[in-house]
Amino acid sequence: MANGIELYLFDSGTLGLGGVEVPVPFSLIRHPEGDLIVDGGNPLAVARDARAHWGKLADAFEVHMTEQQHCAAQLQQLGIQPDSIRHIIQTHMHIDHTGALGHFPSASVIVHERELAAARAAESPLASGYVGHAAGHVSVLLELDDTGPVLLTADAADNRRQWDGRDHPRALHSREQAAHSLERLRALADQLQPLIVFGHDPRNWSELKHAPESYS
């Protein structure tokens, strides 16, 4: 039975990490019962003054983002008004995923309770290591009519190398749990053969369709 769900992939600019420019994605899911955002990419404040918002982290992650690349601005370009967004799914609360928070007044935020607790307990991004794998991370699996299954790994796998086991997943919270999550995702992917969208993979990203094109 057709479900009419559409997926739009956006990036809110890139981060320079050790000489590599990685995309900072966010997604819009148009569901017959309402629109959802998955993460929001970089916060707007980062486009204005990364150092003021992120402090020393801005030295480690070189932000390339304009105000027009903020999620709310990009959705408005598609004709989607902020108060039409019903839900924001936070795969986790790291600093490059929270751009939607505070910009969509009618949206309820969906976040794993362990993640919320960890984010609240974090004293500062540097002290908590809140730039690596997270305590209550969730990935998102969609079933689309034409495309079939789509897996948004988010930061459970930044890229293909981590997915293939050639690199460790970034795992400042728990290497064991991160590896376990990845195993479960891979088993799921073996079974379903989904289209995979990694968390921050330049090559994977370049092979995907981006908004205003969509997957349906």
Ligand SMILES: [Zn+2]
């Ligand atoms: Zn991330």
